[in-house]
Amino acid sequence: MTGWRLIKLFTVLVYLFMFAPIMIVVVLSFNASMFGGFPIEGVSLRWFVELYENEAIVRAFRTSMILGTLTAVISTTLGILGSLAIVRYQFPGKVWVNTALVAPVLVPETVLAVGLLLFMRWLEQPRSFMVLLMGHVLVSLPYVVLVVQARLVGIRRVYEDAARTLGASAIQTFFRITLPLLMPAVFAGLLFAFTISFDNITATMFWRPPGIETVPTQIFGMLRNSISPEINALGTVMIVITVGLPLAAGALARYFARNPT
Amino acid sequence: MQSPSSDARPWILLSPALLTILLLMVIPMGIMLIVSFYIYVDVGVDEPAFQFGNWQEFFGDPYYHYAIWQTLRVATITAVVCALIGYVPAYFIATTSYAHKWLLMLLLILPFWVSFIIRTLSWIHVLGSQGIINALLMGIGLLEEPLPMLYNEGSVIMGMIHFLLPYMVLNIYVSLEGIDPNLVPAARTLGATAWQAFLKVTLPLSLPGLAAGTLLCFVLAAGVYVTPLILGGPDDFLFGNVIFDTLMSELNWPMGATLSCAMLAMLGVVVVIYNRFMGLNQVYRSLG
Numbered sequence: 001m002t003g004w005r006l007i008k009l010f011t012v013l014v015y016l017f018m019f020a021p022i023m024i025v026v027v028l029s030f031n032a033s034m035f036g037g038f039p040i041e042g043v044s045l046r047w048f049v050e051l052y053e054n055e056a057i058v059r060a061f062r063t064s065m066i067l068g069t070l071t072a073v074i075s076t077t078l079g080i081l082g083s084l085a086i087v088r089y090q091f092p093g094k095v096w097v098n099t100a101l102v103a104p105v106l107v108p109e110t111v112l113a114v115g116l117l118l119f120m121r122w123l124e125q126p127r128s129f130m131v132l133l134m135g136h137v138l139v140s141l142p143y144v145v146l147v148v149q150a151r152l153v154g155i156r157r158v159y160e161d162a163a164r165t166l167g168a169s170a171i172q173t174f175f176r177i178t179l180p181l182l183m184p185a186v187f188a189g190l191l192f193a194f195t196i197s198f199d200n201i202t203a204t205m206f207w208r209p210p211g212i213e214t215v216p217t218q219i220f221g222m223l224r225n226s227i228s229p230e231i232n233a234l235g236t237v238m239i240v241i242t243v244g245l246p247l248a249a250g251a252l253a254r255y256f257a258r259n260p261t
Numbered sequence: 262m263q264s265p266s267s268d269a270r271p272w273i274l275l276s277p278a279l280l281t282i283l284l285l286m287v288i289p290m291g292i293m294l295i296v297s298f299y300i301y302v303d304v305g306v307d308e309p310a311f312q313f314g315n316w317q318e319f320f321g322d323p324y325y326h327y328a329i330w331q332t333l334r335v336a337t338i339t340a341v342v343c344a345l346i347g348y349v350p351a352y353f354i355a356t357t358s359y360a361h362k363w364l365l366m367l368l369l370i371l372p373f374w375v376s377f378i379i380r381t382l383s384w385i386h387v388l389g390s391q392g393i394i395n396a397l398l399m400g401i402g403l404l405e406e407p408l409p410m411l412y413n414e415g416s417v418i419m420g421m422i423h424f425l426l427p428y429m430v431l432n433i434y435v436s437l438e439g440i441d442p443n444l445v446p447a448a449r450t451l452g453a454t455a456w457q458a459f460l461k462v463t464l465p466l467s468l469p470g471l472a473a474g475t476l477l478c479f480v481l482a483a484g485v486y487v488t489p490l491i492l493g494g495p496d497d498f499l500f501g502n503v504i505f506d507t508l509m510s511e512l513n514w515p516m517g518a519t520l521s522c523a524m525l526a527m528l529g530v531v532v533v534i535y536n537r538f539m540g541l542n543q544v545y546r547s548l549g
Contacts, residue, residue: 003456007353008353010353011350011354014346014347014430015368018423019368020387021380021386021387021423022380024383025379025382037386037389038391038395078277078278078281081274081275081277081278082275082279085274085275101279106532108484108501108524108525108528109484110484110505110521111293111484111524111525112289114293114504114508114517114521115289115290116286118514119285121514122292137285138282138286141278141281199378201377201378202485202487215376216376216377219382220487223491227382227386235376235379235383238375238376239375239376242374242376243371243374
């Protein structure tokens with residue numbers, strides 16, 4: 001059938017459209033040339049070495065890692081607690097609560113950024129790492145809620161009831177039954193929040209205090225001159241972290257699910 | 262069983278998250294509205310007041326009209342193109358009997374994990390004067406000088422499509438997956454051609470996903486300001502850029518607040534109209 005062939009071909013083209021530009025960044029990061037673009041003049045790892053020796057980049061990297069980790073922990077804690085309430089309990093106003101939790105997704109990030117900035121100014125607080133952290137929690141929370149809720153629905157109360165009936169205390173039940181069942185949702189939330197924070201630039205450019213750079217704002221600053229090979233190398237490192245980490249985690253999870261120790 | 266209304270436990274569990282939203286979003290939005298009535302005195306200085314000067318300036322100044330028009334146009338083009346090219350792969354993934362369908366799904370989600378700024382700047386390597394297209398064309402001798410394809414509205418839209426297309430495909434895919442697989446064979450048995458069956462059965466049933474994807478792409482595209490800074494020329498600024506400049510360069514807080522309120526109101530209208538006809542659940546479902 002020719003129609004189906006066309007659909008298939010078009011699909012391949014769309015995937016190519018999505019991945020080819022990213023692949024080019026990765027390929028160019030191994031280019032020995034002094035310039036960030038084509039032509040390719042040989043294979044080299046020197047730009048990764050320069051990256052490691054560039055103090056500003058290493059500092060931005062550390063900031064992003066700390067910020068991402070803290071955001072992930074706080075956001076996932078808030079998200080899991082809130083999602084538990086929504087999945088487990090019936091209460092009046094539940095639909096409204098759910099909408100409120102997810103609402104930040106529908107507000108443009110620029111507006112969220114301006115709002116928080118004005119609020120901090122009203123409180124006479126200078127822009128600080130704390131403001132950046134609070135902002136990142138706000139931006140990532142709705143995604144965590146959505147992702148975690150989808151995974152919590154599958155955990156039914158009967159398992160806990162069974163444990164209690166068989167003589168476990170409430171605390172035992174929580175640690176031996178509820179928490180292990182929650183773990184996939186916790187990991188999903190952590191990964192999601194970390195990636196969102198690590199990647200954020202739109203709101204971060206508003207919130208970051210003077211002198212503090214995250215990896216994306218650092219890249220943005222470096223772009224103002226020209227596209228340097230270091231940017232390509234940094235891009236490759238970021239791709240490895242934000243893509244490689246979840247993939248490895250997913251593969252590990254599948255491995256352990258298949259071979260329980 | 263306790264009666265549900267007297268049970269405080271869900272509210273205890275919810276309070277940290279709800280407080281976060283209240284403190285970091287709801288109250289700030291209120292303050293934003295209040296500050297939009299303040300008077301701008303000097304760089305970074307303003308005076309509390311209740312007057313409509315900022316709003317008059319917003320409604321009267323052609324500079325802002327241009328920015329809004331530009332933003333609506335770019336966001337509309339982006340959303341429509343995403344819908345047109347996103348439908349086909351979504352349809353393919355939903356209907357294929359290919360054994361490694363999970364791989365196609367994974368590849369669809371993968372771009373979400375690749376940094377936005379990397380995905381955006383990667384287009385410099387495609388369209389730029391040292392990009393792959395110019396390098397190839399000059400390499401085979403078709404061009405003497407590199408073609409100027411970067412730093413115009415086209416490259417901005419290209420970057421935004423690249424960033425938003427996965428949202429669209431995912432939204433359409435979710436609603437295509439939900440269609441009863443017996444419906445199309447039934448239509449075919451009753452004499453419809455494959456094309457007719459698609460037009461009369463599949464397409465109407467996938468409209469919620471298509472609409473949700475278009476809404477999401479439109480709203481996200483309208484809020485963007487980093488893409489024009491990286492891929493656009495001096496004239497390719499969007500409304501988000503105006504807000505950023507007003508606030509971060511001019512330090513005109515009242516006007517920045519006014520513009521942000523205006524942006525929220527405009528996109529809010531779009532979302533409310535959508536919600537009236539389609540319901541937001543579709544959007545939430547695909548985001549999860």
